[in-house]
Amino acid sequence: MMPSYFVAHGAPLLALEDNQYTNYLKELGEALPQPKAIVLFSAHWESGVQQVGDVEEYRTIYDFGGFSEALYQIEYPAKGSSDVVQKIKEAFAQQEIPYEVDKTRGLDHEAWVVLRMIYPAADVPVVSMSVNPHLTPQQQYEIGKALAPLRKEDVLIIGSGGTVHNLGVVKLHQDNGQTDAWAVEFDDWLEEQMTKWNLESLYNYKKEAPAVDLAVPPYGNEHFIPIFYAMGAADEEKSAKLTHRSYRYGNLSHSVWQFGK
Template sequence: MMPSLFIAHGAPLLAIENNEYTQFLNELGKSFPRPKAIVLFSAHWESRAQKVSDVNTYSTIYDFGGFPHELYQIQYPAQGDQQVSDEIKDLFKENDIPFEMETERGLDHGAWVVLRLLYPNADIPVIAMSVNPKLSPVEQYKIGKALSDLRAKDVLVIGSGGTVHNLRAVKWADNEVDQWALEFDDWLAVHLANWDLESLFKYDSVAPNAEYAVPRYGSEHFIPIFYAMGAADDVKKATLLHRSYRYGNLSHSVWQFG
């Protein structure tokens, strides 16, 4: 049974850096059986309707500015998978989840930075998925749960975002980690380990420092964790695989579900 994962994609510079976190992701991709396909929810693809990619070969989207020229030369020409896209359509219909197919959009950096570190050869089919910050965590979890059967078919489900992601608070020189970020992630770790959905679904009002870790204007980076959790609802087991920080509070957390 393939797990599902929540992976922080950090800053785009991760794509060209060699550090503790990139090395961890390089090894993580080798630690699981090779997936048949990857279904990835990216924080950088927001839409009101749930979007499901049905793409033959993805283009690479550079949805950032002001970074080194080298970043804009990276290509990640992953293929889609018609069969898995069709299976997702069927699962969403069975679970009364509205959706729309997307046949043109490429992979944004929330997708390709993570995928390239895990599987650098771009030789595993990918189905890109949007996220909707306007939905409640209950609804986001339900969307992930609808896909749980795919894990038994060797499909890896990934939510790509960041548990602490407040660009107005980051310090672009690496500094000691801010206490408020640690306190939020510590709270999250306890409630994920206990699969405490009641608390997690109202994280914004009960978690310490939630207003800093997940600012109202930027919840799209946190919510992929609910899609990834939902995909492992049949097992309800959470394991923290990695946690580190950059820029004072930008978290690099990796959670395994299932």
Template sequence: MMPSLFIAHGAPLIAIEKNEYTSFIHQLGKSLPRPKAVVLFSAHWESPIQKVSDVQQYTTIHDFGGFDPALFNIEYPARGEHQVTEEIKALFNESGIQFEIDGQRGLDHGAWVVLRLLYPEADVPVISMSVNPILSPEEQYKVGKALSVLRSSDILIIGSGGTVHNLRALDWADDKKVESRALDFDNWLAEHLNKWDTEALFHYNTLAPSADFAVPPFGKEHFIPLFYAMGAADESRKAALLHRSYRYGNLSHSVWQFGE
């Protein structure tokens, strides 16, 4: 069975950088079984109703500014997969999850930066999914859980975001020191993910140290893809930290694998 993944997409610069983290994701794409399709929840697609893409071929959204102009020349022309979208519709209907089909939106950088590192040829079909920061973590987990059966059909489910993502606190000039607040939060998170302690995780905002720093109100959408990816492996309830590093003082580059 295909695992589900949570992958931090960091700053858009990782699309053109060559470093420890980009090398890791690239190798991860080679080491995983070849997926039939990828279902990806992106922090950069927020919606109060779950959106499910049904696109023949995606455009590439360059939803950022102030970075290297080379980023704006990157295209990731992945195609969709209508049959998988139909399967998702059936699963959501079965679970009573409201949703809407989107036939126009392209891939934002939360999606294409990760996918381009995993599958640089853009030859794996993609179904893009929105996230809803207004839902409770338990409800976000439920959305992922509704899709868990897809993993047995060689479909890879990914949540793309960041466990510590506080853009106002970044030190763009320092890549060497890591703030204790980022480490404290990620260490707490790892402890409870490894135990699959959903009771604690669903209340991370009041229980985790430095939660307001790691997941500020204006950055909550980056943390919650974790719950979608985690829910997709509810039947096995196993978590493994595959990679963790930091940039700019506290921006976490974490990759978690859920399931087996």
């Protein structure tokens, strides 16, 4: 059975860099067995109704600006998987989860930066999924839970985002290895709750987590919530393991969580 993962996508420049985190993601791809397909929930695809990407081949979306021209030359031409899309539709119908199929959207950098590190050949079919910031964490968890049977068919489920992701306080011109104490405090709290699978506290993170308004700003929780989709996919096992954590620019977290075994 495939585990599910929450993977931080970091800043777009990550796609051009060679550092501790990019090396970890490459090693992760080498360690994992080749999946039949990847189902990826992207923080950069927000929708009021769950969207399921069903395309023959994804175009690469450059949803950022002001970066090196080399970033805009990168392409990740992953194929889609109509077979997995059909299984997702059946799972959602069974659990009465509303959804829509999108046949035009490409892969945003939340998806392709991560996937390109783990599977650089773009040889694993992908089903891109949206996230809904207006759902409760429990509802997001239940969407992931509905897809849990796919893991038994060698489908890798990924939530791509960031546990600490606040562009209002990130220090893009200060990359000296120092990390803000509040960011570590939030991630430490998260690690304790995740490893205990303490859903009650996790669902109530906005009230219980320290420094939550800095780590998960009130105006945007879209980068944090993919963790609930990925976690829900491992509900049968309730096993969470932090496999990597580092920081850039003072507080931008690069966390990777493995759910299930």
